[in-house]
Amino acid sequence: MSKTVFVSAGWPYLYELPGLHNCIPMLWADVVARYRRLKGDDVVYVSGADEHGSRVEFMAEENGRDPSSLVDEKYRETVPLLCDLGLSLDIFARTSDPAHERFVSGFLGRLFQRRAVVTRALRVPYCAMCDKHLPDRFTEGACPKCGSPAFGNQCNNKRGCGAILDPFELVDARCAVCGNGVAARDREHLVLPLDPLRSALAIHIERSYAESPAIRDRALASLAATREVVLTRDSTWGVPLPAEMGLPGRTVYSWVDSLLGKVSAVAALGKEREVYRTLGARKLFFLGADGVGFYAVLLPALLM
Numbered sequence: 001m002s003k004t005v006f007v008s009a010g011w012p013y014l015y016e017l018p019g020l021h022n023c024i025p026m027l028w029a030d031v032v033a034r035y036r037r038l039k040g041d042d043v044v045y046v047s048g049a050d051e052h053g054s055r056v057e058f059m060a061e062e063n064g065r066d067p068s069s070l071v072d073e074k075y076r077e078t079v080p081l082l083c084d085l086g087l088s089l090d091i092f093a094r095t096s097d098p099a100h101e102r103f104v105s106g107f108l109g110r111l112f113q114r115r116a117v118v119t120r121a122l123r124v125p126y127c128a129m130c131d132k133h134l135p136d137r138f139t140e141g142a143c144p145k146c147g148s149p150a151f152g153n154q155c156n157n158k159r160g161c162g163a164i165l166d167p168f169e170l171v172d173a174r175c176a177v178c179g180n181g182v183a184a185r186d187r188e189h190l191v192l193p194l195d196p197l198r199s200a201l202a203i204h205i206e207r208s209y210a211e212s213p214a215i216r217d218r219a220l221a222s223l224a225a226t227r228e229v230v231l232t233r234d235s236t237w238g239v240p241l242p243a244e245m246g247l248p249g250r251t252v253y254s255w256v257d258s259l260l261g262k263v264s265a266v267a268a269l270g271k272e273r274e275v276y277r278t279l280g281a282r283k284l285f286f287l288g289a290d291g292v293g294f295y296a297v298l299l300p301a302l303l304m
Contacts, residue, residue: 003282004274005041007033008262010287011050011095014074015059023085025286030087032284037088044275046265047082048093049075052238053254054136058176060237067237071096093265095257101239103264104257107302108190108231109242117231119247120191124234125152125167125182127175133234134167134175136254139182141170151176154290162290164222188247190232197301198223204300215292222293229298231256259299276303 009029012022026047033045051071060067075094082092093100111117125134132138139152143165148157152167167173173182194201201223209216231253232241238251266275275281285295 003041003280004271004278005033005036005043006262006266006275006281006283007036007043007045008283008285009047010285010291011048011258011261012078013053013055014049014051014071014078015053015056017074017077017081021288025288026082026087027085029284029286030085030089032286033088042274043090044266044269044271045088045090046093046262046269047087047089048091048258048261048265049078049095050254050258050261051075051094051096052251052257054138054233054235054237057135057235057237058137061177068096090269091265093261093268095239095254095261099268100261100264103267104239104252104260105242107260107263108252108256109244111192111302112190112242112245116196117190117192119188119245121186122189122191122230123168123184124187124189125173125175126185127178127180127182129178129180130175132175132177133185133187134182135233135235136167138176139167139170139173140176141173144169144171147171158288158290164226164293187234187250189230189250190241190245190247192229192231192301194223194226194228194297194301197304200304201297201301205296209296215296218289218292219296223297226293226297229253229256229301255294255298256302259294259302262299263303 007029009026012018033043036043057067060070125139136153137151143150143155145163146157146161155161155163205219232250233253235251239257241247266272
């Protein structure tokens with residue numbers, strides 16, 4: 001009997017052209033997508049450009065460019081390379097696509113109306129020299145867990161550590177632009193509390209990764225260590241929030257933005273019901289180990 005199988009490879013950041021670390025997961029995913037089609041399954045194979053990350057904004061600023069022009073250029077250069085690889089993608093989406101931005105903004109708007117997400121005053125890093133709040137890549141220092149270089153949201157030692165971090169946990173935290181030390185400022189941000197979903201998420205993880213103990217254990221550890229997820233950042237480069245949230249100058253956290261791209265891309269293909277609203281539809285993600293917490297915890301939490 002035919003099954004619906006969703007296949008997704010990790011979405012590359014388009015501040016530069018994709019490298020082997022991006023293309024190898026796409027090739028693995030392509031092999032599985034082709035095999036499943038040969039077996040008669042209804043396969044939906046997607047990838048796309050993750051364009052709203054703070055690293056894109058950082059690289060554009062470093063080179064005196066507008067982030068939009070940078071990702072437009074890299075997208076134009078990337079698509080022919082993926083065609084040369086012969087990937088059987090159904091879509092190579094973009095997180096800067098207006099339809100995707102409307103999808104994400106509407107999605108968070110519905111969560112806000114249902115009070116599944118809340119606004120909360122949080123400490124955020126601020127550089128007095130640059131007069132700028134510092135999202136993610138704009139803060140750097142050393143990981144408190146392993147001592148490796150780290151940015152404001154994650155340790156760069158992806159294989160050995162990859163810990164999800166609060167910027168104020170960094171050792172010697174400083175502005176990545178000017179090297180100045182960071183100060184703390186209170187800013188209201190949108191937060192997703194995980195406690196109401198914790199039991200359901202644990203059951204989901206145990207069932208989904210029963211045959212992959214290493215993934216299961218890493219996902220459960222990530223769930224245990226995470227009380228809430230901040231869904232917004234101090235940046236103008238990203239998906240804007242609905243005006244009724246009253247959070248000007250903030251945009252959607254790029255990880256939330258790109259995770260929801262796996263839904264908006266499917267919706268663009270007219271397959272959202274088959275993939276996300278039908279019991280038994282399989283979802284296979286090919287990505288680096290540092291993404292397990294996001295895909296195994298944050299994505300199902302948002303969907304729940």
